[in-house]
Amino acid sequence: MHMKTYLNQAAKAASDRALPVFRTAADFERWRKDRQRRFHEMLGIDVYLAEERTPMHVRITGSVDCGTHRIDKLHYQSLPGLYVAANLYIPAALTAPAPGVLYLCGHHQTQKVNYQEHARRFAQEGFVTLVLDTIQLGEVQGVHHGTYSRGNFDWVSRGYTPAAAEVWNAIRGLDLLGELDEVDERRLGVTGHSGGGSISWWTACADDRVKAMASSSGTGDLASHIRERTLDYHCDCNFPNNADGWSSAESYALAAPRPVLIVAPDRDRVFRIDAVRQVYEKLKELYVNLGAGDKIDLLAFREQHMYTPASRKRIFSWFLTHLAGRPTTTDEAADFDGVKLPEEQLLVFKGQPPADDRSTTVQNWLIRLPEPTDIRSADQLAAEKTRLLVGVRKECFGAFPEQPLPLAVELEQEYWNGDSFSRKFSFASEGEWRLNGELRGRANDSIRPAAVCLRQSSHRKEEEPFRSLAGLKGEWIKARIDVRGTGDTAWGTELNWHIRRAAALIGQTVAAMRVWDALRGLEAVRLMPEVDRDRILLAGAGEMAVVALLAVLLDGSVSTLVLEDMPSSFTRADDPERLGEGYEVVNMLRHADLPQLAAMLWPTTIIVTGKRWEGYEWTERAYARLGEPGRIQFRTDLNVWSAGAE
Known part of the structure; x- marks a missing residue:
């Protein structure tokens, strides 16, 4: 037998496994919570979830008045020394706490600057929106490409992938949103594109405070990633530690039965549309079993790995309907207004990250390793x-x-x-x-x-x-x-x-x-x-x-x-x-x-x-x-x- 054949078969066997059929919603919830605890363990964030959260030391370094909304340029520490640069978009003239959206950036060098129009549109629709830089790119640059290009296969032995750090940063981002007077902490959503689409999934799977999610070009299937070798184009952050060998659908099921929108172009180099459809069909069957068939949808369209005006409007309508409680069709939703601020107006650190930043070494310490026992008998x-x-x-x-x-x-x-x-x-x-x-x-x-x-x-x-x-x-x-x-x-x-x-x-x-x-x-x-x-x-x-x-x-x-x-x-x-x-x-x-x-x-x-x-x-x-x-x-x-x- 050949190793490549073996891996193809093993991944296919996992992907072919049917999701359980549940007699009651309570049965599903017991299954989901057990699996979620295991998901936290595999990520390596279970120890942080079990402890009292460390102070985030939120610091606003500047603000921009945009008329329809204000942008606060801020940073916070998701763990001591793990700095996250972010922009917070707050709608003007709020009369009551508004729903909050966490926007997670894809692999673009300028991160929150590149994706600013998404946060702007959400804010114009009344959502308080926090857009985060990732560890790898943006203003504080650490390492995502461990096994991808640096030979860091020791990450596997640690059970570490950058997905763990990014999910933890996102969880603390939800903490930040939930503590704002302007935000209704019962209505939090998450969305993003590419790597941000992947981390949107994993954040929704890890944190039940996420009440609606939309993943753009971030939904995959392990069998396809290995069989067609799309894995070879993927950054390490797309995949959490998977010690139990779950299929993608088995992991994504942790988000059910909350509203989930899958946005997938059919000419995507790294996420094959046929594999996305297979995952969607499995999840759809689960949602129907749970009486929530209208809470999951797939928007497939002819394009490469990117947003389109129609896909953006579908995402905005999804959050307006399922998070803001304002049923809105795609045709009724508005798209970008064409306004973009220059980079210098949105930078948090302005080229000078904090001296005590530990983002560049997070791969060495996020997963806590045991001290050896002193053996004497x-x-x-x-x-x-x-x-x-x-x-x-x-x-x-x-x-x-x-x-x-x-x-x-x-x-x-x-x-x-x-x-x-x-x-x-x-x-x-x-x-x-x-x-x-x-x-x-x-x-x-x-x-x-x-x-x-x-x-x-x-x-x-x-x-x-x-x-x-x-x-x-x-x-x-x-x-x-x-x-x-x-x-x-x-x-x-x-x-x-x-x-x-x-x-x-x-x-x-x-x-x-x-x-x-x-x-x-x-x-x-x-x-x-x-x-x-x-x-x-x-x-x-x-x-x-x-x-x-x-x-x-x-x-x-x-x-x-x-x-x-x-x-x-x-x-x-x-x-x-x-x-x-x-x-x-x-x-x-x-x-x-x-x-x-x-x-x-x-x-x-x-x-x-x-x-x-x-x-x-x-x-x-x-x-x-x-x-x-x-x-x-x-x-x-x-x-x-x-x-x-x-």
Whole structure:
């Protein structure tokens, strides 16, 4: 099987899942609230929602009187140091609190300046409107293009995407609107275009205060993004962390049954109209089931990735009808009046962002990572390991098959050279993946310990797959497992970027898939009659060293682990010009980094070869405190290691 085919199929299977049918509105609401809590967790904002909100320190730096409305130029801090530059449009001569609209900008360099006419029109219709700059563009510029262009696949291990920061900024924007005397906090809406259309969805899904939403050119389907590779054109901010592998419709359902308008041109490069229609039909069926069929609509029209006068008027009429309580048709709604203010009149910071701005580093701190537990006893380690395994199985390896296939080991070839033999076999991993392995040894009636290595994707010569075990002394059976992306299932390096981003989109990573393959391969090796299943050594090098470590942690019965050229942390970014297959694992840093995971292996013997590992002082201290039988040994190679030394 090919990895691209697998990802296409996995995404399609998710997108094909039907949404539940609910007997009552109360049943749906219970389902929705449970899923929403999980959505908050996946975003990583659950901790902030559970705490008292930090002061926003709203500061108005200037105002512009436009006759029909006033524009306040302001900034606020959604978290301490996380500055948001915004323009607030307040209609003139309000006699009662008005509905509020949060406008979220798409990917345009000048942000709120470029989209000012939308806020102007809303204000002229009586909506108090707050338009926000994103972190990536506008006046305070941070980073959205982590995995897109900077090699920041460590974001996947953090469970971070810029969608989390943008949704949090939007939630605090709703806080700001709701606290204004001019705003009826019971009538808040959100809208935006492109990336702003995507964040409009995620904000509505995350915050029930949103009573109406319109997404322009921001509605997608994961299967389409992966199958047609529209993902390749998308900024990271379009996609929240999706550790549970939900389809787009399953996520969007959190906005139901509130009024939702989907605006979608049919010549959009990044959101295919057929996929948008499929998502809409699923959501429409849910809305009808909930007795709210008139609260969702799709406006599809012939154009590229952009607004048109008709699409804008449809959005204005949607909010007038569903948020302001003034039923208005598209034909009755007004469009822009052609007035645009120059950029200098709308800038908040005027080229001088605050000195304590933390927007440029939000990717490093928004997701709170745990402090390592100080391990001082075997009982303490056992309790910590049990807790850790529960968490990582749910949060990091949730895509593992719930019901594994029969292993179905098959002999592919066996040949002899004197008293030595080589046995090539295959085994079922998951789905249509059938992987290869090889066993090498000498004819002997007694069972022997097995040294198993994970094949490297770069190996080409016949003998190289066993390089990690070269020079191993004693009566070892040697085995090799060809995890996905190695041997017959290898793919070209030009696919690495797409595969790694696509896998994360559906809650998976190449490394996690390989961990599963390694576990299945170990099962296959243990079935071999010559193998002592209780004495297994597993070896991996580079990216495969991480896979080997995680497989040993989950397996629980491997006696020795050999790590060659072991990476130091999941926090490392990649060289974007030379991407390998990667060793990121979804959400892993929310539980532990590599040194803490390595310590959890005690009393497994760890042999470090190649370049000395760096940053593992914590692991070494834990092993030293716990003592025998756990050991960490440093060797240039395995030439002096034997089965008897185990």
